[in-house]
Amino acid sequence: MALRADYDDEADVLYLTYGKPRPGYGDTGPDDITLRYSDDGSPIGATIIGYRALNWPTRRSDLARRLSRHFGVSLRDVLRVLRALR
Numbered sequence: 001m002a003l004r005a006d007y008d009d010e011a012d013v014l015y016l017t018y019g020k021p022r023p024g025y026g027d028t029g030p031d032d033i034t035l036r037y038s039d040d041g042s043p044i045g046a047t048i049i050g051y052r053a054l055n056w057p058t059r060r061s062d063l064a065r066r067l068s069r070h071f072g073v074s075l076r077d078v079l080r081v082l083r084a085l086r
Contacts, residue, residue, distance in 0.1 A: 002018075002019065003016065003017070003018050003071060003073060003077060003078065003081050004016065004017045004081065005017075005081045005082065005084070005085055007051065007085050012049070012050055012051055012052050012053055013047060013048065013049050013050075013051065014047070014048040014051040014056070014085070015045065015046075015047055016045055016046045016047075016048075016067065016081070017044070017045045018043055018044055018045055018071045018073075019044060021044075021045075022038055022044060023038070023039065024036050024037050024038040024039060024044050024045070025037060025039075026047065031048075031054060032048065032049040032050050032054065033046060033047075033048050033063075033066065034046065034047040034048075034049070035070050043070050043071050043072065046067055046070060046071075048063070057085075060079065060082050060083070061079070063082065064078040064079045064082055
């Protein structure tokens with residue numbers, strides 16, 4: 001499955017989608033990271049509010065570790081997606 005990232009510069013929100021977009025729900029945890037799940041409980045995305053304001057670009061490895069665990073994908077794959085952000 002493909003992991004994709006889309007950053008909304010105006011709102012300072014990073015959206016990550018894992019696989020095909022589909023309905024689900026979110027669980028907001030620390031650092032304004034909302035982990036999204038499909039109705040069957042499988043991971044489908046993540047939303048990071050205040051991506052730049054919370055200085056995530058300089059803590060990219062920490063964010064990538066969290067997202068790697070959530071999506072069940074390699075750390076390298078998550079880092080590649082995050083590095084491709086403008």
